[in-house]
Amino acid sequence: MSRAPRSSSARRDWGSDDSATPIIHIDMDAFFVSVELLEHPELAGLPVAVGGTERGVVAAASYEARSYGVNSAMPVGAAKRVCPQLLMIPPNGERYREVSRQIMAILDEYTPLREQVSVDEAFLDVSGAQRIFGRPVQIAQSIRERIRAEVGVPASAGIAATKHVAKIASAHAKPDGLLLIPKDATVAFLAELPVGALWGVGERTRERLEKQGVETVGDLAALGQGRLIQLLGEASGRHLYALSMGIDARTVMPSHEEKSIGKEVTLFDRISEVEQIEAILLDQAHSTARRLRERGLLARTVAIKVRFGDFTTITRSITLPSPSNVAQEIYLAAKRLLSAVHIPADGLRLVGLRAEQMVRTGDGIQLAWDDDPRRLKAEGVMDLVDRKFGRGAISPGSLLQPREDSAE
CATH class of the missing domain: 1.10.150.20 (5' to 3' exonuclease, C-terminal subdomain)
Structure with a gap:
């Protein structure tokens, strides 16, 4: 979470010129609490905090709890004194990391220049993404909408010419908002x-x-x-x-070389039909393959992840005959893994696909689809169309189905 100081009297509208503001800071709102509310929606609107025992501290507080004076790092005992009706939820670190991975995977679909600075915030440099996704404000709004729709948690965004100002802007955009600081307005905003x-x-x-x-x-x-x-x-x-003066020479630095690339989707309306699940995996395979090709990578292993109605989660993986960045090859491997999973009548809560054990193209590795160059050519054409007209302009035929049958 961002701890950038903010002014309650600061203006919320500094203009609409985002032509020189390629830096976006994405910050989740009351992240730990927001994740807990996914599984405890009955607590929405109540003063809630995530934290330990009476001798522990508050890790995160809902905005309702903050209105009473409850803040992060406050001793639990003190928090309950200022807000006697405060509801405490024990932290679930693994769950927060899992949701964080889902969010970062969404960000990675927009640009490889993503610097994660904590479990719930990251910087993006979208200088090279605007031809595909639009202006920085459009990109930030698209990201916020996707995080809300696919993960279920709110996010705020700050857009500016530098990392320093973007981070401050996201703090002023909270909760669940977006704030652009045009380059020419930077000094006045800071002042x-x-x-x-x-x-x-x-x-x-x-x-x-x-x-x-x-x-x-x-x-x-x-x-x-x-x-x-x-x-x-x-x-x-x-x-x-x-x-x-609004000068900050720091650039967005990807945190580390990616060890895997993939996509997960939380299913708010659980599904049990195998055909629907396969359609989700096909969409995820194309998204994953495209990102592999953009980065010049091949995957040796494909893994799927599913979560059942009782929140039990399983992962399964398979090694490809040869490293690949072709969606059809990745999808067929995922489909094979899914066929070995028993789908209960109450359906799945989450479906995910990941490409793992990646190697760089051009390393003398035999490609899985060398005997069918038409497949690579077809997917290369899809990449070109995406770059020219935007993501989603063209889709594999088997994904052309009614919107309600889609994961997104």
Whole structure:
């Protein structure tokens, strides 16, 4: 979760020019609580917190609980004193990590330049994605809608020219909102904020600045770089002055080389028909194969994941005859894995597909579909159409069915 300071009086509309704002910060709203509400919808609208025992601390609080003064890191005992009706839910770390993986997989469909900074937030650089997905605001809104529809949790988004400002913007967009800070409005936006909003201003630095009459970022900028260097030293003075001017040279850095690529979908209306489940896997196979090709990768292994009505979850995997990035090959492997799974009458809650044990193309590896180059050519054409007209402009024929039969 973002801990960027925010001003309750800050403006919520700074203009609509997103032509120079390729950085998006996606941050889940009260993430742990939002995940728990998926399984306990009867608690929606109530003061709820995730945390440990009376001697523990609050890990996350619903906005209803926050209205009473309950905050993250507050001792549970203190939280119950300010909100006696507070409902505590024990944390489920594995479940939060699982939902996080679903969300990050959605983000990865828009750009490989995704930097995850915690379980519930990430930066994106969409400079190279706009031809396919539209302007940054359109991309951010699409991401928020997909997270809500496919995962079931709310997300806020900040859009700006830099990581620093995008993160602050997402904090001001909460809850469940979107805030664009056009490049030309950056300095004016920052000027109104408390000086603690700047990355690197801790308690001691804030106190030193307050003694100089500096309360807002605008006050700090007015001091000038030279005076800040005198007060705080060369490095800190230059750093904070640059941030106050909207300058942040940090780029979005993918956290690590991907070990797997895939897609999961939570089924709010459980399904038990094998044909419907296979259609979901086919869609996931095409999404996964496209991302493999975009990254120049082949998968040695295909895995599926299903969750039953009682929340029991199983995974199954199979090694391909040869590494592949062809959707049909991936789908057939997933379909074979599904055939060995007993689907109960009350259906499935989640279906997922992943490509694993990846290798780079061009490493002297025999491709699985070398004997059928038409398949690779057909999927390559689909990639070209996607790049020109946007994702979803063309689909495999077996996915052309009524919308209600789709996972999305």
